Amino acid sequence: MxxxxxxxxxxxxxxxxxxxxxxxxxxxxxxxxxxxxxxxxxxxxxxxxxxxxxxxxxxxxxxxxxxxxxxxxxxxxxxxxxxxxxxxxxxxxxxxxxxxxxxxxxxxxxxxxxxxxxxxLHRPFPGLVERLQSLDGEGVDWAVLTTKSEAFTAELLESLTLKPWRLDGREAGAKPEVLRRLQSQRRVHSFIEDRRATLETVCTTPGLESLQCWLVRWGYLKPSDLIGLPPRIQLIDLIAFAKPLAHWQ
Incomplete structure (x- = not known):
């Protein structure tokens, strides 16, 4: 492993x-x-x-x-x-x-x-491509877990010159179950998502107790999504995301 x-x-x-x-x-x-x-x-x-x-x-x-x-x-x-x-x-x-x-x-x-x-028509958020490309230099791998089809997501990633360690599309199943399978193969440090409800489900899934969850401020959020977050879900903005992983807070 x-x-x-x-x-x-x-x-x-x-x-x-x-x-x-x-x-x-x-x-x-x-x-x-x-x-x-x-x-x-x-x-x-x-x-x-x-x-x-x-x-x-x-x-x-x-x-x-x-x-x-x-x-x-x-x-x-x-x-x-x-x-x-x-x-x-x-x-x-x-x-x-x-x-x-x-x-x-x-x-x-x-x-x-x-x-x-x-x-x-699919535009990367500012600085995202460069930041993902820099993770390898920090000794960090990254993967994509999406409800889009795997083939279409792969094409979009290729158009952005991005090469994740792994890609799981909607065909792989529900996100919590995919994360559980990944945990059996790798030390999954964090899951980064823009849907609060998905993160809340992940937090209550047995086997994912050690997984850190991040809610991105730049995603598609309701105003209420930022209020009263559970302890295991932390907000992250683009400024913090650009910092080394050890300095995320």
Whole structure:
């Protein structure tokens, strides 16, 4: 077993900011379903869409948001996201599987027609690429654990000239279980994620008691995500992340 510490990173919202891609694909998907996209363009992410991204758990939800945006009351959605979502779906007569299928097709067509432009919609957060590339010099390995497909994530990482020690996509299973398997192979030092609920689940998973969890300030966070964090979940910002691992705090 290697003695080098291993850092495990989520991908979206930690290494890469996919907001431009989320909006581009969601807007095109909603328009293909007959939604009124007037006043909006695919290349400018609306503030309301950006603000509601932390509430999104599944891709299809973004298609609904894109369709609703022209008349959306942001505060109502923030106060009752699930309720507003149900009402909007019922009024439109849409189903989650239907929206997910259209979104997947939109993305597939974008990749087929102009792959390089599609990849360019995924932008690394400032300094992330250079920092990850520098970890080897500190004697630290790093891995990626994401809910994106492994093949697509691998292509994005390659486009950024990033080579993790290991990559696990959604096909590998739930994040806590993947982390448990990794713990049996390596000394996993930390898990770095932008979804508080995921970190809370990891913290309560047997076998992961020694794993340090970090919630990144630069990710897709709700204001409430920063309040009353459990002791094992610590916040980290880009300034602290740029420091050697021994100095993270």
């Amino acid at each position: 290697s003695e080098r510490p291993l850092l495990v990173f989520d991908f979206d919202g930690v290494i890469v900011d996919g907001m431009a891609e989320y909006w581009w694909s969601s807007w095109h998907a909603s328009c293909s379903l007959g939604a009124d996209g007037s006043g909006l363009t695919s290349d400018v992410v609306p503030d309301a869409f950006r603000a509601l991204r932390p509430w999104v758990h599944h891709g299809w939800e973004m298609v609904l948001l894109a369709a609703e945006l022209p008349g959306l009351d942001l505060q109502h959605w923030i106060n009752d996201y699930a309720g507003q979502q149900r009402r909007a779906m019922d009024l439109r007569g849409w189903q989650p599987d239907q929206l997910q299928s259209v979104l997947d097709h939109t993305r597939q067509e974008a990749v087929r027609s102009d792959r390089s432009a599609w990849l360019a």
